[in-house]
Amino acid sequence: xxxxxxxxxxxxxxxxxxxxxxxxxxxxxxxxxxxxxxxxxxxxxxxxxxxxxxxxxxxxxxxxxxxxxxxxxxxxxxxxxxxxxxxxxxxxxxxxxxxxxxxxxxxxxxxxxxxxxxxxxxxxxxxxxxxxxxxxxxxxxxxxxxxxxxxxxxxxxxxxxxxxxxxxxxxxxxxxxxxxxxxxxxxxxxxxxxxxxxxxx
Ligand SMILES: C[S@@+](CC[C@H](N)C(=O)[O-])C[C@H]1O[C@@H](n2cnc3c(N)ncnc32)[C@H](O)[C@@H]1O
Numbered sequence: 001x002x003x004x005x006x007x008x009x010x011x012x013x014x015x016x017x018x019x020x021x022x023x024x025x026x027x028x029x030x031x032x033x034x035x036x037x038x039x040x041x042x043x044x045x046x047x048x049x050x051x052x053x054x055x056x057x058x059x060x061x062x063x064x065x066x067x068x069x070x071x072x073x074x075x076x077x078x079x080x081x082x083x084x085x086x087x088x089x090x091x092x093x094x095x096x097x098x099x100x101x102x103x104x105x106x107x108x109x110x111x112x113x114x115x116x117x118x119x120x121x122x123x124x125x126x127x128x129x130x131x132x133x134x135x136x137x138x139x140x141x142x143x144x145x146x147x148x149x150x151x152x153x154x155x156x157x158x159x160x161x162x163x164x165x166x167x168x169x170x171x172x173x174x175x176x177x178x179x180x181x182x183x184x185x186x187x188x189x190x191x192x193x194x195x196x197x198x199x200x201x
Contacts, residue, residue, distance in 0.1 A: 025107045032085065039064070040084035041143040042172075064091045067142060067170050071097075075137040079160055081127050081153075082144025085111035086120070093119040102130050127156050135162045141169040146184045150193040158197040167199060 031037045035053060043059025044066045064087055071078075076098055080089050083101035085108055093099050098119050101112060104126040112122035123130060127148055139157045157167055173187035191201065 025105075028085075028107050038085070039087040041170075060087070063170070064088050067140075067168070068092055068095060070168055071138060072166060075166065077134065077136045077138075079132075079136040079139040079157075081139055081141050081157070082147055083112075083122070084108060084142075084144075086115045088140070088142050089120050090115055093117075100132065100134065100136070102127065127153055130156065130160075132160060136160055136165060137162060138166040138168055141167070141171060143171055145169050145171040145190070146173075150185050150190050151196070154194050154197045154199065158199060167194070 028040075031040070037057065037060065039060040041060060041063055043056055044063035045055070045059045046062075049055040049059065067088065068091060071092075076096075078092060078097050078099050080092075080099055080101040083089055083099075083103050086101065089099045089101050089112075100121050100123065102123045102125050103109070104124065106124065109122060109124045112120070116122055139161050141153075145153065154167075161167065172181070172184050173190065174181055174184045175187060177186060194201070
């Protein structure tokens with residue numbers, strides 16, 4: 001993405017907006033208040049588990065603990081990019097990590113009001129416009145990398161993590177260019193974009 005020709009700015013206008021409406025996020029209200037879910041991700045399923053609500057809740061918890069098992073030793077400060085309603089952040093903070101969490105959605109800001117403490121901080125921002133004095137040991141993208149441009153995302157993340165820092169991502173990808181799920185990045189292109197920022201797999 002070329003910053004000089006205005007494409008970058010157009011992208012920022014399109015994607016990096018604050019979701020202002022705290023009143024009619026029906027999907028969020030339905031999933032949290034009616035279904036009683038605490039997560040916005042799809043979960044990590046046991047192959048034999050039937051598709052039902054109880055198993056979805058179990059799979060969502062499995063996902064969070066499985067995800068945290070990938071965090072390398074020595075990591076302390078984590079930037080949770082696209083943090084949703086905070087189930088990953090809560091789990092990680094209970095396991096000793098310090099979390100800076102960002103999402104451009106005011107509904108998520110409300111959810112975090114209950115969670116913020118000395119170990120969890122929330123910022124209402126997309127990755128594109130997020131700045132921090134702090135350098136992070138690890139940036140986490142849990143089912144959020146598909147919400148922003150890959151090149152802008154990696155450029156920002158590379159500037160926000162320490163020299164020997166990490167990016168941990170668990171997301172949905174496409175293997176090739178398809179019309180369906182076009183909002184998901186194509187895995188090979190996404191990895192190529194990371195390489196351009198000198199990030200190693
Ligand atoms: C599917 S949810 C995943 C939430 C959470 N990480 C989880 O695993 O449950 C996607 C998240 O990405 C956030 N998001 C959307 N646009 C973003 C952007 N430009 N920068 C950072 N996060 C963004 C959404 O607000 C939401 O919190």
